[in-house]
């Protein structure tokens with residue numbers, strides 16, 4: 001199978017490259033592949049001649065997006081649709097990722113794919129517009145809505161918490177926002193499982209469309225942090241105090257959904273894929289990070305938005 005992965009250094013992109021190592025994978029990001037540029041997308045398609053296109057590229061800086069609306073939409077909506085259309089022209093199915101942040105979090109129960117989105121911020125709006133644009137541009141698309149993505153690579157909550165744990169006596173983390181962490185490796189597994197069917201299926205097949213997939217069980221950012229700190233402590237990291245706070249005690253530029261839990265039943269019924277236990281995936285992520293970190297005081301991760 002020939003696969004074009006848009007994005008190369010991102011969390012999901014790197015997990016896909018690792019998971020699909022037995023296939024011919026071309027993973028590209030700017031300057032080689034810029035989703036906002038027609039010629040660049042056409043050139044990447046010509047170079048990769050893919051049987052499957054996976055879009056792991058996105059504008060993911062939730063707070064910064066509030067001040068960069070045009071760029072967020074150019075990448076997450078128009079850019080995603082441009083790539084989906086190019087895949088359709090080439091007869092290739094398309095896999096795309098979206099987010100729990102398309103919801104306002106007020107349902108009070110896990111969201112179904114049939115629930116109407118109502119994003120609270122620019123990032124969520126750009127992703128929601130992207131979902132619709134992708135499905136319209138290529139009917140052989142899978143849109144995987146996921147949440148709280150972490151991995152040993154890139155900027156993410158796990159790496160932010162490990163760095164803060166090394167620097168501070170106390171971490172203060174919101175305990176009133178509910179959701180579920182998802183590890184990039186588990187998303188890559190899901191794509192690998194779905195791929196053969198997507199290559200063979202016609203547009204009308206139930207294989208295509210919108211699906212929810214996160215880790216399990218549900219928790220809060222505070223609950224996630226407690227597990228990160230506990231598992232890190234068993235690997236020699238110092239353990240600071242952990243204080244539960246409310247969202248109003250941690251003001252951010254963008255408003256996050258208070259309860260973005262996603263019901264993941266549908267992907268189980270259609271594709272036989274069930275949520276991975278994120279605590280086990282976290283353990284594998286920490287093992288990789290510890291193996292790659294020379295001393296416990298070395299800061300982990302680049303200074304992207306998650307760095308605080």
Ligand SMILES: NC(=O)C1=CN([C@@H]2O[C@H](COP(=O)(O)OP(=O)(O)OC[C@H]3O[C@@H](n4cnc5c(N)ncnc54)[C@H](OP(=O)(O)O)[C@@H]3O)[C@@H](O)[C@H]2O)C=CC1
Nearest residue numbers: 007010011012034035057058060097098099146147148149
């Ligand atoms: N991270 C999360 O918590 C969640 C992510 N998702 C979704 O999952 C998908 C993957 O996310 P994740 O792996 O975390 O993302 P990352 O932010 O780790 O990686 C995104 C990649 O896209 C690249 N990129 C940005 N702009 C363009 C562009 N114009 N053309 C091509 N590439 C570009 C980035 O490059 P550069 O760094 O140089 O800008 C980066 O390598 C996204 O669709 C995201 O919305 C869904 C829920 C949660």
Ligand SMILES: Cc1cn([C@H]2C[C@H](O)[C@@H](COP(=O)(O)OP(=O)(O)O[C@H]3O[C@@H](C)C(=O)[C@@H](O)[C@H]3O)O2)c(=O)[nH]c1=O
Nearest residue numbers: 060062099100147148149157172173174221250306308
């Ligand atoms: C760093 C930090 C964050 N927080 C809070 C802020 C926020 O409500 C929550 C998560 O913080 P972050 O900014 O790291 O996460 P955020 O960037 O909002 O993560 C989101 O990214 C996008 C791309 C998605 O699609 C979402 O699914 C989600 O993963 O934790 C604390 O309470 N204490 C802290 O020390």
Ligand SMILES: [Mg+2]
Nearest residue numbers: 061062305306
């Ligand atoms: Mg962030």
